Amino acid sequence: MEKDKTITAQERRDFLKGAAAFGMGVAVAPLLTAQAQAATAATPPPVADKPKLTMAEVLRVAREKLYPRCRVCPECNGVACAGEVPGFGGIGSGQSFKNNYDSLNRIQLHMRTVHDMKKPDMSVEIFGETLAMPILSAATGGVTYNMGGKMAEEDFINAILGGCRDAKTLGMAADGIGDPVETFKRRMDVLKASYGGKGMVMIKPRTQEEIIKRVRLMEEAGAVAFGIDIDSAGRAARALPGQTVEPKTLDQLKELVNCTKMPFILKGIMTAEEAELAVQAGAKGVVVSNHGGRVLDYTPGVADVLPAIAAKVKGKIVIFADGAVRRGYDVLKLLALGADACLVGRPLIRAAHGGGREGVAMMMNAMRQELMDSMVLTGVASLRQVPRSIIVGA
Ligand SMILES: Cc1cc2nc3c(=O)[nH]c(=O)nc-3n(C[C@H](O)[C@H](O)[C@H](O)COP(=O)(O)O)c2cc1C
Structure with missing residues (x-):
């Protein structure tokens, strides 16, 4: 602050204290010197330091904004929200969501600490x-x-893509089944303008023509990869006009792979046979997923089907897995069962609502820290080589 033009903030506080002491109020304001008046206008009131965001606060705000869609339960296991689709739950009985949680929760880890590995390679x-x-x-x-509806679409996508970017990982943009192509384009504009395309995109299994239209927009945005959540095809029989989704044949998958240079991911794979078809189609990735238990009731948990899938396609295609990944430990378990990387759904929706971009980055970093700690305690030096033998009974 330039001393000769205005008074300092401290002087202003002293001045105001003095004014209060003398009972000066609005009536005497015109008597203030020109310098003091200028200072009053130019100097903002002292701002208290922003309190550090904590996970407890993120979850408190998330509950305030998301209730009753999400109750922010201490354990996000699909029990309280069973059947709530739309919403946060699993479809029908909620069993597929619960199976995701239970299949991971059942797994126990061997603790191994007689080694010299302190800092595992996390990249x-x-x-x-x-x-x-x-x-x-x-x-x-x-x-x-x-x-x-407590968060605007653009704020949500910024929280997810921005928070993931801050945590040095990748976010994923979604595609609403009822969204016209213009809405999708706006999302791609954000991906390009704010993140230089550093994100992946998952679109609905629309007609080939509609998918390819969106592929051009993703290419324009420079997206890292794209995929279709083929398990959304369950709505094929009851799709509204203009919202056609459909299962895809092998030839149709090949057409999607060949229509672009972007890597193609098939999301919603739950059997080894279909993972092999994805490889045959030329896909670069599969997501072993039952859509968080939201599309077909009574599917097994993801951790239960992953080993058979990895046995067939590991090394030929990137294996992502999702479903009830809540902590770094869950990531370690799925990696030991054959995944290359994990995706996180519901916890990040809560983080975005409770803490925006900062909340998402905080949650990602917390999971990374847990993953790192659990690697040290199971003696795993690298994510490229997570041995099955860390799992009890494997
Ligand atoms: C509220 C909600 C909306 C979702 N929307 C989509 C979507 O648009 N496209 C998609 O591929 N998957 C969607 N999913 C599924 C997730 O991508 C992911 O498979 C699942 O949430 C993982 O399970 P988790 O939430 O237990 O981590 C959605 C899941 C939830 C809970």
Whole structure:
């Protein structure tokens, strides 16, 4: 602050204290010197330091914004929200969501600490991008019909893509089944303008023509990779006009692979046979996923089907897995079962609502830290080589 033009903030505080002491109020304001008046206008009142965001605060705000769509339960296991689709739950009985949680929760880890490994290598490379962790955001859409509409679409996507970027990983943009192509384009504009395309995109299994239209927009945005959540085809029989989704044949998958240079990911794979078809189609990645238990009731948990899938396609294609990944430990378990990286859904929706971009980065970093600690305590030096033998009974 230039001393000769105005008074300092301290002087102003002293002045105001003095004024209060003398009972000066609005009536005497015209008597203030020109210098003091200028200072009053130019100097903002002292601002208290912004309190440091904590996870407890993020979850408190998330509950305030998301209730009753999400109750922010201490354990996000699909029990309280069973059947709530749209919303946060699993479909029908909620059993597929619960199976994701239970299949991971059942797994126990051997603790091994007689070694000299202190700092495991946490980085991974996915589609040419070096990431600080094998943890990415899942695609989650429907800020109004699923999440209750307390966050604007653009704020949500910025929180997810920005928070993931701050944590040095990748976020994923979703595609609402009822979204016209213009809405999708706006999302791609954000991906390009604010993140230089550093994100992945998951679109609905629309007609080939509609998908390819969106592929051109993703290319224009410079997206890292794209995929279709083929398991959304369950709505094929009841799709509204203009919202056609469909299962895809092998030839149709090949057409999608060949229509672009972007790596193609098939999301919603739950059997080894279909993972092999994805490889045959030329896909670069699969997501072993039952859509968070939201599309077909009574599927097994992801951790239960992953080993058979990895046995067939590990090394031929990037294996992502999602479903009830809540902590770094869950990531370690899925990596030991054959995944290359994990996606996180519901926890990041909560983080975005409770703490925006900062909340998402905080949650990602917390999971990374847990993953790192659990690697030290199981004697795993590198994410490229997570041995099955860390799992009890494997
Ligand atoms: C509210 C909500 C919306 C979702 N929207 C989409 C979507 O638009 N596209 C998609 O591929 N998956 C979607 N998913 C599924 C996630 O991508 C992911 O498979 C699942 O959430 C992982 O399970 P988790 O939430 O238990 O981590 C959604 C999940 C939730 C909970």
